Amino acid sequence: MSELLKSIDARTKLAGTNKLEILMFSLGVDSRTGREETFGINVFKVREVMRIPAITRAPDMPKAVEGMVSLRGVLVPVIDLAKYIGIETELKPEIMIVTEYNGHTQGFLVKAVDNILRLDWSAMRVPPQMLVAEMGGLVTAITELKDKRLVMMLDVEKVLSETGHFDSDDNIFKSVRPLGKERTVFFADDSSVARSQIAKTLEAMQVKSISAINGRQAWEELSKLADYSDASNIPLKNMVQVILTDVEMPEMDGYMLTRKIKSDKRFAGIPVLMHSSLSSTSNEQMGKAVGVDEYVPKFEAQKLAETLARLLV
Secondary structure (H helix, E strand, O other), X not given: OHHHOOOHHHHHOOOOOOEEEEEEEEOOOOOXXXXXOEEEEEHHHEEEEEEOOOOEOOOOOOOOEEEEXXXXXXXXXXXXXXXXXXXOOOOXXXXXXXXXEOOEEEEEEEOEEEEEEEEXXXXXXXXXXXXXHHOOOOEEEEEEOOOOOEEEEEOHHHHHHHOOOOOOOHHHHOOOOOOOOOOEEEEEOOOHHHHHHHXXXXXXXXXXXXXXXOHHHHHHHHHHHHHHHHHHOOOHHHOOOEEXXXXXXXXXXXXXXXXXXXXXXXXXXXXXXXXXXXXXXXXHHHHHHOOOXXXXXXXXXXXXXXHHHHHOO
């Protein structure tokens, strides 16, 4: 399976081009519909693809968590994606995709992997509301292949949150201190779980916010604010003090959004904070390459609050 994965050096060239590579996979034919859907995951989050090793079962595991596997001496939780999503299939998963999110490693069980698809984020569309409802909010983006198949990007952050991998306890926000100043943060993220976490952090800081669900919408709204700033002679940095962006978003990713912001002199003096589960050093370097001022891993409310407090002085 290793031939599916390209070197990290080759993929870093995608930063700021609004392009991505996704590993496509399937979960088997759903006996209820007779269909076999195609899903995708950002190649940046894939560490390796392998046949399923021996899984150690454990009691009281969250729903859809099959157990743990030992990878080079490290215990890694394993999630059966078909079970999690609710796909009823007689076919057992055969492949494990080892992924890394926010410094945490986990395995996803799937029926089969397809190939790596390289495309522009503009080809990844916001899913229609009907599909969002049908999939329980699990799909963040969708694209159509030449053979008319649909590829759905899963909100993996939602999967990990609901299977107990990320702490969603509101107690984590109690250590966040109010800023004590009137400030506004504009943030963009396609994950409902991440938007909720950001909003709770800002609420704990008593900071106002404006939000968008992807980079394209964020750029449209920021452009409107900039136009209003020009028309009213109110400095834009008096209206928004920090722009917070995810990396992976349909239609326009965080790298392209940052590049647009940094190339527009109207946004001078407004720092851009990248907030992503792609937390490796190479991803931070990619962010810096397009002008990001700070880079913070997701689901670390205290670290996010501390970084925002420093930028919001």
